[in-house]
Amino acid sequence: MFITGINNTTTKTTTWKVVLPFYLYAALSFLAATILLFISSNKFLIHYFQPNTLAITHIMALGWGTMIILGASHQLVPVIVEGKLYSNILAYISFILAGIGIPLLVYSLYIFSFGATAKIGGSLILTALLAFVINLALSITQSKSQNIHATFVFTSTLWLFITAFLGVLLVFNFSSSVLSQDSVYYLPLHAHLGIIGWFLLLIIGVGSRLIPMFLISKYVNEKLLRIIYYLINISLLSFIVIFFIPAFNKYLFVCYTILFIGIMLFLYYCIQAHKQRIRKKVDEQMKISLLSVIMMLVPLLPLFIIIFLLTFSAQSNIHLLLLYGFLIFFGWITAIILGMTFKTLPFIVWNKVYHIQSANGKTPNPKDLFNNQLFIAMSICYLCGIFSFVLGILFALILLLQIGAALLIATAFLYNYNVAKILLHKPIKL
């Protein structure tokens, strides 16, 4: 008999009410970050540790990257862990606390004041993330299936929590000495935990599930994903050891080489998934998402030069550090979000509006919920903006920085327009 058993498991997914506020919040944060980038363009010629760059980094990391990932995660957790989201209430708590905490923290960084506002902001964000960790842990626990993607997602969330915990400690450390060194000393650790532990692990965990799924690929390689998982975690753990034992600084290269191998293996995984896809026509949203996989490698170039300089000449290069940070947040993370937003959001809204209507050509396609021409215009503005800003940093040219930032504002406007168009979509009959 062909059918071996009936499984009546419902397929109900997370309600749109939980997910959509995160998307809206993230879209507005992206716009705010690009405007601040334009206003602060000249600061990119000086140093990375200053109020404007700290504020921009945290809007990008928390308001943009983390908020949209939290929103998408609440939607995608059922797909990743093959089980339902444990609690909608915990998801609302995460949104409200992070939604209040992020502007408080960013404002404090912008005015460079680490008083009560910064402490309350940081603590609210930390509590929001704790709610997310609990929600995710309980969702995985109640799921019958354990898979490598869920392991990636859960580990990355733990790293996020540790990053935020250290961040709050750094805020408190500015006014009362809770750590043995000043807060600036711990910034590389805070940044690495967030970038590698949170963003890199999560994007690989989710990407390795979604890329083959969207491409309808035959390629499956759980063993390779496990190797990537261990390589990245070993790299991060060894970085932490080296950070606390400066005598091991000469081994920093080994730590980044392990990371590089992990990223290259993920690139290999994506290439194989792409090669073995059934769906030959790849849409623009997937193209931008796949481009972000390549953009993952770009920040490694300045990173390796920075490490080389630090290891062999004990010199740091401000321009390279700024370039590295910019490529991480505005390059790699933004590229994947720009692509994946329009692979997920139209479907969430379409499901909300049309799920009880017959498909039979009577409803628009989810892809019709946004303007594809504007999506292409957004992608062009984005790539030109990144290119111009990178040249501006490298050659210390304020005009190129301003042109780049202006193009990124245009990108954010077009992105917000399309997001608003999707969110405000009203049912239509064709």
Add this chain to the structure above:
Amino acid sequence: MNVITNNNLKCTTALALLHDVYDPEIGLNVVDLGLIYQIDFDEDNANIICTMTLTTQFCPMGESITNNVTSMLQAGFTGYTINVNLTFSPPWNYEMISEEGKIFLGR
């Protein structure tokens, strides 16, 4: 992929109706996608039991797809009660896509 049935004639009609139910993400109908496993007709009780799957369990579009299958069969077989049973055994895989479906995706 062959669909199991106890009534070939009515099954052909049902499959023709289900050709108009699409997976909104892929843009291919549920029949060519190989999501329909079995359609049985219980004439005594005027029941249609459609056993189907989804490309992935907890597919975000799952509820919408199963609702559309129900309404399409309901529209074509008035007087019948439609029961859609979801199964993930065996799980869907790309081998279940029909030749027409593969041609569509390969364009």
